[in-house]
Amino acid sequence: MKNFFSKEQIGRLSELFSAANDVVILSHTNPDGDAIGSVVAMKRFLALEGKKSTIIIPNKHPEYLSFLDPEVEIVVYKEHRGRAENLIRSCDLILALDFNQLSRIDELETIVRESISHKVLVDHHPSPERGPFDLVFSETEISSNCELLYWLFKTITGRDLPLEVAEPLYVGMMTDTNNFANSVLASTFRMASDLIVAGVDKERLQHLVFGGFSESRMRLMGYLLSERMTVLPDFEAGFIMLSKEDQERFSFNEGDSEGFVNMPLSIKGINIAALFTESEGVVRVSLRSSNDFSVNKMARRFFNGGGHERASGGKLYIPFDRVADYFVESLNICIEEYRNEQI
Numbered sequence: 001m002k003n004f005f006s007k008e009q010i011g012r013l014s015e016l017f018s019a020a021n022d023v024v025i026l027s028h029t030n031p032d033g034d035a036i037g038s039v040v041a042m043k044r045f046l047a048l049e050g051k052k053s054t055i056i057i058p059n060k061h062p063e064y065l066s067f068l069d070p071e072v073e074i075v076v077y078k079e080h081r082g083r084a085e086n087l088i089r090s091c092d093l094i095l096a097l098d099f100n101q102l103s104r105i106d107e108l109e110t111i112v113r114e115s116i117s118h119k120v121l122v123d124h125h126p127s128p129e130r131g132p133f134d135l136v137f138s139e140t141e142i143s144s145n146c147e148l149l150y151w152l153f154k155t156i157t158g159r160d161l162p163l164e165v166a167e168p169l170y171v172g173m174m175t176d177t178n179n180f181a182n183s184v185l186a187s188t189f190r191m192a193s194d195l196i197v198a199g200v201d202k203e204r205l206q207h208l209v210f211g212g213f214s215e216s217r218m219r220l221m222g223y224l225l226s227e228r229m230t231v232l233p234d235f236e237a238g239f240i241m242l243s244k245e246d247q248e249r250f251s252f253n254e255g256d257s258e259g260f261v262n263m264p265l266s267i268k269g270i271n272i273a274a275l276f277t278e279s280e281g282v283v284r285v286s287l288r289s290s291n292d293f294s295v296n297k298m299a300r301r302f303f304n305g306g307g308h309e310r311a312s313g314g315k316l317y318i319p320f321d322r323v324a325d326y327f328v329e330s331l332n333i334c335i336e337e338y339r340n341e342q343i
């Protein structure tokens with residue numbers, strides 16, 4: 001078994017679990033497959049241990065992930081503010097999954113920070129905020145938060161996991177690795193292998209996650225590739241601009257752009273990719289790289305964000321029509337520094 005955890009950490013977590021009667025499980029804004037997989041798996045795991053828990057997320061997850069939670073209630077803060085706040089105030093344990101800073105839960109940050117209940121963080125992003133937490137499980141050399149949870153559950157119980165926990169964990173790993181393309185390590189294949197032995201139907205999950213797109217989402221993808229992608233061979237970079245107007249034209253839904261940012265990386269010679277999405281008062285930024293170029297550094301310095309070395313996000317507060325120039329200027333600086341480091 002993979003040995004990510006110390007005996008002390010596991011002992012402390014087991015104590016917190018057994019002392020808790022009312023658990024709140026949180027994940028980040030714009031929750032993705034890894035976030036929803038993590039919270040659903042955790043809720044079902046706690047239920048096996050006889051613990052009552054509630055999942056709270058800042059805003060709604062995309063429709064294509066809703067198959068994961070048929071019987072699990074997810075409280076969406078944006079839709080039920082009072083209820084979410086009461087749940088956080090009255091719980092005795094908060095589990096924060098798949099995010100490294102409390103600012104990643106937006107408006108929920110203050111109330112979580114002020115809460116006197118015990119708090120545990122389980123995450124795989126660099127530089128986790130440790131201050132507010134009693135216990136931090138941080139592992140950045142791992143495929144996904146769901147993989148981290150897998151090894152954590154295995155270590156706690158010493159047993160194989162039941163299918164209802166295995167399935168959401170598999171989905172989170174599958175989506176965070178972009179279907180076994182990125183950040184897949186030997187431990188990831190071992191996890192996948194164990195979960196398939198536990199009964200996970202990988203074809204079914206594959207179809208539910210990657211074969212459930214709407215016609216308008218497919219047409220938007222084609223349109224963006226044809227009309228809205230710019231390739232910069234000198235920088236080994238490509239980027240896509242997704243404006244409000246294009247979103248309206250193709251009946252864009254939250255989550256439709258999942259995976260779009262990776263598309264330029266399929267072009268020969270392209271190792272850096274970006275997606276800029278025009279939103280209410282803000283431009284959302286996604287950055288990817290397929291070599292040692294750190295998009296985490298770039299996102300921190302130029303895009304008010306951060307994340308992983310090869311997958312990061314951020315925000316820009318400039319007019320959408322100035323974003324392309326801003327990106328090229330920042331790329332110019334970062335590429336020069338990167339090339340100097342390589343010498």
Ligand SMILES: [Mn+2]
Nearest residue numbers: 034098145176
């Ligand atoms: Mn993740």
